[in-house]
Amino acid sequence: MxxxxxxxxxxxxxxxxxxxxxxxxxxxxxxxxxxxxxxxxxxxxxxxxxxxxxxxxxxxxxxxxxxxxxxxxxxxxxxxxxxxxxxxxxxxxxxxxxxxxxxxxxxxxxxxxxxxxxxxxxxxxxxxxxxxxxxxxxxxxxxxxxxxxxxxxxxxxxxxxxxxxxxxxxxxxxxxxxxxxxxxxxxxxxxxxxxxxxxxxxxxxxxxxxxxxxxxxxxxxxxxxxxxxxxxxxxxxxxxxxxxxxxxxxxxxxxxxxxxxxxxxxxxxxxxxxxxxxxxFSPVGRPLADDLQLAGLATAATLYRRVNDYWGISPVEWVLLPAEAELGICFVATDVLYAGFEWQLANLLFTFSSLFDTVVIVDEDVSPRDLGRVLGDIWVKAHPSRDWVFSEPSAPAAKRPRYRQDGTTGARLYVNAAWDPRWEDSYIAPRVSFDQSFPKSVRDSARQTWNARYDAVAGDDDRDGN
Known part of the structure; x- marks a missing residue:
């Protein structure tokens, strides 16, 4: 404590x-x-x-x-x-x-x-x-x-x-x-x-x-x-x-x-x-406020435990309700266990929380530390005509999305932004990143050059009294 x-x-x-x-x-x-x-x-x-x-x-x-x-x-x-x-x-x-x-x-x-x-x-x-x-x-x-x-x-x-x-x-x-x-x-x-x-x-x-x-x-x-x-x-x-x-x-x-x-x-x-x-204190109602982060983490922790307990195994890697979306979207990284699993998982999440009206499912190897990359998977992997699935417009109104706060019913959406598990690896595009796009020798050389330049700049700042 x-x-x-x-x-x-x-x-x-x-x-x-x-x-x-x-x-x-x-x-x-x-x-x-x-x-x-x-x-x-x-x-x-x-x-x-x-x-x-x-x-x-x-x-x-x-x-x-x-x-x-x-x-x-x-x-x-x-x-x-x-x-x-x-x-x-x-x-x-x-x-x-x-x-x-x-x-x-x-x-x-x-x-x-x-x-x-x-x-x-x-x-x-x-x-x-x-x-x-x-x-x-x-x-x-x-x-x-x-x-x-x-x-x-x-x-x-x-x-x-x-x-x-x-x-x-x-x-x-x-x-x-x-x-x-x-x-x-x-x-x-x-x-x-x-x-x-x-x-x-x-x-x-x-x-x-x-x-x-x-x-x-x-x-x-x-x-x-x-x-x-x-x-x-x-x-x-x-x-x-x-x-x-x-x-x-x-x-x-x-x-x-x-x-x-x-x-x-x-x-x-x-x-x-x-x-x-x-x-x-929290600047209530402002973006990224403390109360948003606390509510988002508490809700994500609850959903993470509930969905992983549901099947007797733990297919879900993480659940995230980012404060950037004011908790109106739920992102979940999971292993797809069987055909239709994504639909079942999305419905479980909607059942367990009334905050959001959108669930985005991404692959289990996607990191929650880079929300930009998580969002990128929506347009890289999910086709709007096939992987964006709306419910009938009779779902209870979600509590957090700003665009619908009149209490009326609406549609829920889940986006399947995970690679189809039936595909062969040769059909799945590799993730573009520094670590995966260059050999180790090139990465090591780039890091050494970057560190040397950073140390030189830091030394100049110290001499200038900054």
Whole structure:
């Protein structure tokens, strides 16, 4: 378990986090969105008033560009993997955070947050250009029942010194009494926020965290709601004031598009923080935002496990819901087991998730690290008249595609962009790449020349003081 503050230090040491002092009056979500658009690093906002903020910590660069760092590289570090861990390793680790075979005895530790904050407004949480109130994003809600503590993501706004308007999954609000208590944890370990998203998208909020894999590594502390990670930067303890307040907002975190949610009015009872708290936030509704990446990875991890368990073997190499498509397309790399397998796989994916209306199937040897190459397989391998298959226009409306958000029915599409397994190898075009197009001697010579020129340029920059 890696505390959020330690996680930020790890990102900084890897060159993936840049501190900034203020933003010259520009709203933090504007700066955060621009940093993501420009494939920049994560940002830490150092502020004299209010808590420090961090953005982009769970997100990453656009996969359409060739970069060593990938969108999941930062979160990989947060869940205990190397930043260069494979995409599948990240999916399997996230899956392991969810419901497990039995209950674990929770480990308790000293609470990192011990300083009392007078008012929720004193936190100076970020407010977007189109927002009326400051926003609470990337929060983990904790509710206690006789079964244990239950976690789910929570998103909302600060409407007064002691009142929040939030949305949280129906499954969590149903566990609350009319005057129940709920705690909001901000700045939790990355494994904890990933678990909250995973429980929401899998419909397992009713499973207590004591029965989840995250309980094996995360020490807890009790709150007036349920257990939260002991290393949490900021805890807001609340009671339920109203179950269905008049709370309308066009901005929704990504999980809210795939999970039914309930609005709540919460009365703040106590706020405790670390001495120098830093909490993450997401520029909700902006491209490549942190909540998109978390929801995409949690959904991909769930689908990866479900489809591979379906046949008793594991034909699927990976499943990807790229934030670049706002989770509206599902890519899957698989071995084609038999004639008609692609159709069956696509229908399984549509059954297990309502986010997307398009499934693209590619060969099992295609890498998820280069989205441009994955997209290229659509026009290289899939003929529009044969391999693009539309359903009847009566499918339920998908939740994430921007081009159809009126709730009406439409068609689903799956694209078979894999080579026909019945073809002989001689009929299959070789993949064009540096490694496959040139002999080893030529590749080695090119790399030596490139490295020599890179070292020379780097030396010139050092002498110039850059």
């Amino acid at each position: 890696i505390p959020f503050a330690q996680y930020l230090r790890g990102l900084a040491s890897d060159g993936e986090l840049v501190p900034i002092d203020g933003s010259a009056g520009v709203p933090p979500d504007v700066v955060a969105a621009e940093a993501l658009r420009a494939n920049g690093p994560a940002l830490r906002y150092r502020r004299a008033d209010g808590v420090d903020l961090a953005s982009g910590t769970f997100s990453g660069p656009d996969q359409m560009q060739r970069r060593e760092s990938k969108p999941w590289s930062r979160l990989a570090l947060g869940v205990g993997l190397n930043p260069d861990a494979s995409f599948v390793a990240v999916l399997e680790t996230i899956t392991g955070l969810g419901p497990s075979s039995g209950d674990a005895d929770p480990t308790y530790a000293g609470q990192a947050a011990s300083r009392t904050v007078d008012s929720v407004r004193d936190l100076s949480l970020p407010r977007g250009t189109d927002d009326v109130w400051p926003s609470v994003t990337l929060g983990v809600a904790s509710v206690s029942t006789s079964e244990g503590s239950h976690w789910a993501p929570i998103h909302g706004s600060v409407v007064s010194d002691d009142t929040l308007r939030v949305r949280t999954p129906d499954a969590l609000s149903s566990l609350l009494d009319d005057d129940g208590t709920l705690s909001i944890a901000l700045g939790v370990p990355p494994a904890a926020v990933a678990t909250a998203y995973l429980l929401a998208v899998t419909g397992c909020v009713d499973v207590p965290v004591q029965a989840c894999g995250v309980a094996d590594d995360v020490p807890f502390v009790p709150t007036n709601g349920g257990l939260v990670p002991s290393a949490t930067e900021l805890v807001v303890e609340t009671t339920v004031e109203d179950r269905h307040p008049d709370f309308q907002s066009d901005r929704r975190e990504a999980w809210e598009h795939g999970v039914a949610s309930t609005p709540l009015a919460l009365s703040v009872e106590r706020i405790i923080a670390t001495d120098d708290p830093v909490i993450p």
